[in-house]
Amino acid sequence: MLVVAATHGNERCAAWLLECWLAQPSTLVNPQLDLALEYGNPAAHAINRRYVDRDLNRCFSAELLRGSCGDVAEVVRARELLALYGPGAECPAAVVLDLHSTTSAMGNSLVLYGRRPADLALAAAIQAKLGLPIYLHEGDASQSGFLIERWPCGLVIEVGPVAQGLVDPAVCRKTQLALEVALEMIAAAWRGELPLPRRLVVHRHRGSLDLPRRPDGTALACLHPLRQGRDWQPMRSGDPLFLGADGRMIPYVPSAELAGQTVYPVFINEAAYGEKGIALSLTSREVWPVEEPWVEDLSRGLQRGCPL
């Protein structure tokens, strides 16, 4: 099992937890799993910035890992993490849990990249226990190379809102709670006793929206006060979305693909996504039946890892 904190160097809550757990392992409830605790990006953590050269959590694409970006700090670090714990390592981690925080009001949530059965099994079990929402990121060619994708099973625990550079004790508590339940569920799956619900609620990625901008890139609007902080809440055509510099409300107008559908925005006004041209992402809320093969996939993956 690999637990990563500070994949982004200015997300301090999980980094603080990691420090606590390393100093005093008994402060993390662990059902006797063999845990590796790692700072994802220690160089960025040291300078309290998201990254040094490039977002580490977009550096795990096959292209970048294979490529010749030998001088990009984060690509070097991505290779290092894979050499230590990746599928080809001497003692590979079967599951990775990547702990993040956000300035968006995401609450305590899980992020999945794609529909891997093992991820879905683990996420379903955690959701059944904690009731937390799941953001399924898929079909977005502009955002790729996420850390957890390189391991056979992995989840992001995403908690907010919290400012960058800040240790907020309530955000720490939520992060630890989600992690402890994740560990409990992995141990249960290892024993072949994963308690699975019948259904899973996912918020499936459907696209992202940027602020309206002038041709020179400067913003023409900010988030509307009735949308700010309302992650996971329904949005329909015509609902207030942005507030123009001239004080006018700019409503949500769905794309042709989303016409007539209710969407559920996530990552609303995440401070780090401005540079990515994302003011919020849109999801569809879907209820899926949980499938038996998901658990089998998770169990098989756990058997392939080192002994617990």
Added chain:
Amino acid sequence: MLVVAATHGNERCAAWLLECWLAQPSTLVNPQLDLALEYGNPAAHAINRRYVDRDLNRCFSAELLRGSCGDVAEVVRARELLALYGPGAECPAAVVLDLHSTTSAMGNSLVLYGRRPADLALAAAIQAKLGLPIYLHEGDASQSGFLIERWPCGLVIEVGPVAQGLVDPAVCRKTQLALEVALEMIAAAWRGELPLPRRLVVHRHRGSLDLPRRPDGTALACLHPLRQGRDWQPMRSGDPLFLGADGRMIPYVPSAELAGQTVYPVFINEAAYGEKGIALSLTSREVWPVEEPWVEDLSRGLQRGCPL
């Protein structure tokens, strides 16, 4: 009148407002005052960091301004602002309003540096209208060189919580409200009609506390969840203050000077103050009678400025 935004380059709310007001002056209610609108630190704003070389809002000390720090970007900018609008300028600003935001839960508040009668008159009138709290910073040799100190009258409008790098529409609204009331009161004072309350409530600076740290400087604790976000709320000896890495509560223990007194913490867990060794500041809540000479001082200062 000088209105400054983005004295800290990653405080984006006031910067966004400034952009709106410059593009469309009618979006700011202004009782016909002659306003100069300035980005405090445009270079830091451009890179979305608090500062380039040094905190601009600590660069207005006589020593730094006189000194030989000619290559420090912020000292150069401080001299520039003074040359344009300072008391020695061709057309000096009589009052400066410096718009800030914070990751602390300060709400909508005013900050004063020292007990200048003109500042107290203006702050009392704004408080009477909006009911917002006032933090009086004084007697702190470790923090000096604030921008507003170089003008005969000046206030900081401080709004939070908001993450660094983020435009939060509710924080923008509060900032604009406080500024518009400040302008209204300055115009009233100019006409000799400043509506003054009988009393003023100030939260007077009594000192700052850092996190408990190891000899190497690393933190041994974070803010206690019962203290986080509770700016302006009373704290007494024994109340929970920090949460140790080992999970133990660390209570507030007053210094000899503050023994037996209730304190009111402010700037609790401001992200930018970690580097200054400040986890929170302590204040005493005091009710002062408003004095007639304060208004006279404000009026005299306004007469000395350029015609409105």
